Amino acid sequence: MLIGIYSLAFVFGAVWLLQQPVLPEIYWAIGLIPIVLAALILSRLQFRFSVLVSRFLLFVVMLGAGFFWTALSAQMRLADSLSHEWEGKDIVVTGVVPDMPQFARYSMRFRFDVEQVLTPDAVVPARIQLSWYRDNKRKGVALPHITAGERWRLTVRLKRPHGSANPHVLDYEARLLERNVRATGYVRAGQDNERLEAWNSDPHYFFERKRDGIRSHFQHYLAEYPYAGVLIALVVGDQRAIPSEQWEIFTRTGTSHLMAISGSHITLVAGLVFLLAYWVWRRVGLALWLPARKFALMCGLIVAIGYALLAGFAVPVKRALFMMIIIVVAFWGNQRVRTLPVLGWVLLLVVVLDPWSVIAPGFWLSFAAVALICLVVSGRIGRSSAVTGWVRIQWAITLGLFPLLLILFQQISLISPVANAVAIPVITLVIVPLALLATIPGLEFLLLVAYPFLQITMAVLQWLGELPLATWQQHAPPLWAVIAATIGVKWLLLPGGPGLGVSAGFPARWLGILAGLPLFLVFPEKPAAGELWLTVLDVGQGLSVVLRTRNHTLLYDTGPKYGDSDSGKYVILPFLRGEGIQTLDRMIVSHADSDHSGGALSILTSVKTGTLLASIAADHPIRQAVPDNRYCLAGDSWWWDGVHFEILHPLEPEFLLQKRKTNESSCVLKVTTPHGSVLLPGDIGQKTEASLLQYAGTSLASSVLIVPHHGSRSSSSEAFVRQVDPGYAIFAVGYRSRFGHPHPEIIERYQAQDSQLQRSDHDGAVLLRFVRGTIKVDTWRKLNRRFWHDKWSAADEAD
Structure with a gap:
């Protein structure tokens, strides 16, 4: 339990830093040293009061650690910048395309890892984002085909990261900083742009090239199928392959999380491999040399790592993979595993490795969903059926994510439990396995087997999304109301014995409902008459x-x-x-x-x-x-x-x-x-x-x-x-x-x-x-x- 609290302190420290108008000086971090010493001394004493104070001081230390660790990361990223004097000027660079380009009708966009700047005196950040537009002066000349891992020499015009700045609107400059993109621009049309190398041996580029190849293969094989982008997103994590009108269906039905390769997908693939490896290992008679369960766990973990790399290693994927690694290691060491402490360690690990992950909505939704599941399935008295357990989990996730969804997006799908009850089994147990098997050469026909299931699922989701009360939209609630509602949801979901009634078991759980009312009853200020x-x-x-x-x-x-x-x-x-x-x-x-x-x-x-x-x-x-x-x-x-x-x-x-x-x-x-x-x-x-x-x-x-x-x-x-x-x-x-x-x-x-x-x-x-x-x-x-x-x-x- 304590590791979860300390991990949250580190996360809140990172979030606190990201609210600052200016970066603090790192030397202020030395102020944490006396607090650490005081906490260690108090922890040695046997008085209850000293232990409580020690834990509080450790909480403060972790808060400060998250703050200054993120500040150090920020200083390193901001130091790599484009000067104002080089904005809008032609610069010749060589470098590598690190991941899959994104294509539009008349242009494409891709990130570019700069290796060398050929223009004298020009200083260009290590990672930039470029757009390449079709040359209107050269009719009939198509854009070049670019794939991940290629090395190019390009003439570009760049500008510093800049996006629109409005209330309630995504901060595009923060998103660029999260992706470590320190300049944006476009490729200048001309004869100087040249592919220098079609293949880079770096292992990172290897997986990105595989992703790119699978996407291209799926696009070619499913060229006439409107939901091809959904299958691409489920396999390689390219969510931009899904048209905006289809995204609207997922948003209105609360099923958009299924289009992000998440923990459920990773766990499913690892679980299927585990079962197959377990069955094979026992049949070949090698269980005496190595227990079948340990062998199967390692096989599942290896495949999960490969799928994670293939999927682009987003935050939900990191969370699922790190949890799986900890569980497998603990099992090999014959150690008991408790889910909440593991989740706390994974939370800390994700933010230490990437402090910018706290910017992404997927970070909060992914960890919150798993924490809610842990809260619901632990500490329950008596046995419940699989159906009852499923309903309870869906109820908990829908209710528990309500405050987060309102502050992040100001809208919630009211039919999410029904839509997910339909979509999760079909997508997770049928469509994803078939689509993954279709990546194996010779098994492409499985895409055509999966497609009718997807078509029917999309038709059902579209019908649900068109219902009059499919979504709830409202103003952005104040932060204090979100915090109160989050506490209220946890109170409401505390173990209550058999049944789903809010009055069963733990006393006064209904107070959790009252804590959530400010989300809906505190309205934004309005102009007065004449204003x-x-x-x-x-x-x-x-x-x-x-x-x-x-x-x-x-x-x-x-x-x-x-x-x-x-x-x-x-x-x-x-x-x-x-x-x-x-x-x-x-x-x-x-x-x-x-x-x-x-x-x-x-x-x-x-x-x-x-x-x-x-x-x-x-x-x-x-x-x-x-x-x-x-x-x-x-x-x-x-x-x-x-x-x-x-x-x-x-x-x-x-x-x-x-x-x-x-x-x-x-x-x-x-x-x-x-x-x-x-x-x-x-x-x-x-x-x-x-x-x-x-x-x-x-x-x-x-x-x-x-x-x-x-x-x-x-x-x-x-x-x-x-x-x-x-x-x-x-x-x-x-x-x-x-x-x-x-x-x-x-x-x-x-x-x-x-x-x-x-x-x-x-x-x-x-x-x-x-x-x-x-x-x-x-x-x-x-x-x-x-x-x-x-x-x-x-x-x-x-x-």
Whole structure:
């Protein structure tokens, strides 16, 4: 039990470090030495009080050890960086592709281990992430076929790790740091890119090449089968092979954990090999020389290690494999094994080897699930049937992971127990074994045997996922509510004797339910009447703004679409869900350009939307997705909760659209509150600005301006800037924008007007509250500063 507590202390130390805005100096770790000495001295004394104090001090030591061990790892990773001066410049490098590339329709993405930098004076991190795009100038020229283990010479352009920074949205820069990727970029098209070696002898690359080969073989063999990606994910752990619409089925049914090669898969494979080896060893008569059980355990462990390497060695796989190793070693030494202490040792080992694993949601879900199973199956009085035991475990996992899932994803599948009862036996006992056997040359036909089982399972899951109450979505709960609910779940699941009733056995277990109520009853703060909360989301090179009054929400623009994804799915929806916004009273799509409308369809299919105003053609799919849709038209106005909204432009949307002037047709929205006003002009240019000056005049004056056209030189004329006279000017721009936004001349123009400037590429999401006669401005990068984020200003450096 103590090792579990001390392991948790080490983990919490690592998590504590990852919340820091700056890295601590490592020499502070010497402060742990006197605490260790005090704990050792007190542990020698025989007084009960001294033992308790000693254990508390050891807890503090492990907390500090996790903190400083992670700090040391962070300093080593951050030291390997790309300087600002080499961003966006051509650099020639040689290196090896360490793992499987990921392919899209017109591009591929892969990590690259840099071995040599051929460009003089350039310093490049050891691991970078590259995209290789099809050359549009060379029609018919396909992308090269790259596999893991190949050595290449490439000309690349790089930038420092950077991602969007928004509340409730995954920190992409943290994910890159977790993967030890210290720069990202793309391969420059040209003749200098060359494959130098098709095979690398390093053992790590050997397994990655095998994974790549199996994936390619499955893709070729199952080219016409829609669920081929599921079989690939189950065998080699390539979850990106699964299309997004199929992922949605797994998410809604709570079965997505089955698509990550987990402990159950590793245990299944090892168990099947154990049974086969045990049967064979006893039949050949060698049990007297070596007990059949020991031989079978070693065979199972060897196969489990091979499968783990084949699967990519993710956190759940590490956890299962390390537990298996400890159990096998203990059995060989004729030692008794208790599951919870083993889980504690494995928890400590995983974080010591990789402190960054605590960033991954899979880390918490994997260990929490096993701990819940241990809690449920241990300490029970009497015997129960297999069915009862299965139901109890499913109940425990569903209930126990509730708090974690809410804080991580803000949604939970209510039909998860039923869906898992269907999917787990079929996938674990039928589909996975057949798919693994199909990796053996000559047995590929087993994929066609497994596929009908998968097809039927997916059909059932899809039907379950389409039920009206399949999922529960809500706001992100506060951390204290999650901690209370976690304690409550453990209390509720304490041994209670025969039966499943919460009143049986251990007294007052019903109190665990009360501890979980704050998860649902503590709601996020809302604006008061007459107030406006405005969030300019960081969506890269694009725009999306969420405006909230007391009882209404408006979304102005939906950010860009990029490849097969869009900012609606990965930025806007997580933000809305985390804030507890389940409906949009109105959506405005300022114009049809993809950097403003790219995420609209993803949002409209997921969030109920009342009215759509848009400067896009009537037959556009976005217009067709909302029954109540109409053109943005000057003069349209409404009041919400004491806040006035008014459309100032365009006067003739159909005329502008027929002339293909999408930017000039942008919806211009003016919002006025008792505490200040904001103007959202979309991508209008100086011609439209001049028109607005004539017919809108003084109506343009605003406390806050979302700078038109991302700070392009073709917008923000001197007369327009003077007339608006914003106290705050906000530039919605992408990091190192290829369009050069915002233009330095435009920045100077707003500075000359004494406007305070905010930039989404530097500041992340900009959060404004029009309250109590003033405007409160915060930025997400300032509120959520972490040591791996770049610092952009003198004020940041001072912080």
